[in-house]
Every structure is written in structure tokens, then in C-alpha cells.
Amino acid sequence: MSNWVEDFFELNPDAIEVEEKKVKQYKNDLFGVVIPALDRRDKKFYGKLNDEQKKDISIWTLTRWMSSTRANSDIQICNVNTIVNSRAKFLTKHKELQWMLLAMSGTGKPVKHDWVAPPKGIKKNRVEETILQYFPNLRTDELDLFQKINTVEDLENFLVDNGFSDKEIEDLLKGK
Numbered sequence: 001m002s003n004w005v006e007d008f009f010e011l012n013p014d015a016i017e018v019e020e021k022k023v024k025q026y027k028n029d030l031f032g033v034v035i036p037a038l039d040r041r042d043k044k045f046y047g048k049l050n051d052e053q054k055k056d057i058s059i060w061t062l063t064r065w066m067s068s069t070r071a072n073s074d075i076q077i078c079n080v081n082t083i084v085n086s087r088a089k090f091l092t093k094h095k096e097l098q099w100m101l102l103a104m105s106g107t108g109k110p111v112k113h114d115w116v117a118p119p120k121g122i123k124k125n126r127v128e129e130t131i132l133q134y135f136p137n138l139r140t141d142e143l144d145l146f147q148k149i150n151t152v153e154d155l156e157n158f159l160v161d162n163g164f165s166d167k168e169i170e171d172l173l174k175g176k
Contacts, residue, residue: 028056030065035113038066041106046099059098063088066102070112079105089136126172127155134162 028034028049034057037045046057067080083105084098091097128143138146150158152173159169 028053034062035065036110038062038103039106039108039110041103041108043100043103045103046096054095057095057099059095059102062102064116064118065113066105068114068116069107070114072107073114076105076107130159130172 034045046054049057063080063084066084067077069076080102084101087101088098091101127147131143131146132138135146155173156169159172164172
């Protein structure tokens with residue numbers, strides 16, 4: 001076969017050789033092994049993987065896949081929200097625990113999953129992100145209350161007390 005390609009380029013010097021696209025090779029079979037393990041509620045699956053395979057696991061992506069099934073999708077999304085998403089911010093550094101929670105949200109038998117794309121165009125509120133850096137255990141309703149009872153001046157004083165420069169405060173509170 002390679003002789004034919006070499007002969008072709010000799011006969012057609014103007015032909016352009018196109019490089020083949022490199023396709024990322026995954027260490028895990030997502031649809032054949034990983035998601036079925038979650039469906040079966042195999043909590044020990046993640047612990048059996050080698051380091052390379054563990055690096056290839058994205059809990060965020062698996063959560064998106066697990067949150068929607070063809071049958072009983074409303075029950076499945078409630079399971080994932082209740083079991084996984086409610087505890088996600090506390091376990092960001094513990095992938096094995098996140099895996100176990102995802103496995104608990106499994107159906108117990110293999111099912112067809114659909115991809116739920118994340119919403120587009122949602123801007124992150126930088127003030128909220130900053131507040132959560134200092135108070136990471138605040139729930140959403142507590143964060144809303146914190147912002148309602150504190151004035152812009154209170155936030156400025158809080159930021160000054162925590163070492164923010166005047167320029168950083170101005171950039172952060174722009175439009176508040």
C-alpha cells in the first residue's frame with residue numbers, strides 16, 4: 001500500500017498530503033465499561049482502576065451522562081441531584097467518594113443514557129465566587145441572604161479587610 005502512495009506522489013507532485021487527525025485514545029471504555037459499572041452501582045470499580053485510568057475519569061462528565069436516562073428520566077435526575085450534586089462542592093478533591101455517590105445514583109441495571117448539555121451563556125457572578133472563597137459552606141439561600149443584608153459599602157470593607165487592592169475591589173464590584 002505504501003508503494004502505491006509513494007508512486008502517486010511521484011506522478012502527481014502537486015498533490016497535498018493530508019495528515020491524519022490524531023484522535024485522543026481513552027484509557028477507559030466509557031459506554032462499554034464505565035457507565036455500565038455506575039448503572040450496576042459498582043462502588044468499588046474506581047478503586048480497581050490504575051492511576052492512568054483514574055486520570056481519564058471525569059466525574060463532571062459522568063454526572064452529566066448519569067443524570068438522564070431514556071426511561072424514568074425525572075427520577076434519575078432527582079437521584080443524581082439529591083445524591084451527587086448536593087454534596088459535590090464538599091468532595092471536589094475526593095474522586096473516589098464522588099464515584100461512590102454516582103454509583104449510588106445508578107439504576108441497578110444497564111440503561112440507555114442521553115447527554116445533557118450544560119447551559120450556555122450563563123455568566124458567573126464574581127462577587128458570589130469571592131464570597132464563597134471565604135465561606136465555602138454557604139448554601140445558595142444563605143448566599144442570597146448574605147448579599148441582601150450587606151450593602152456595597154459592607155462588601156467593600158470586607159474586601160479591604162481581606163487584602164484586596166482598590167483596583168481589584170473596583171473591578172469586582174463594577175455594576176453593583
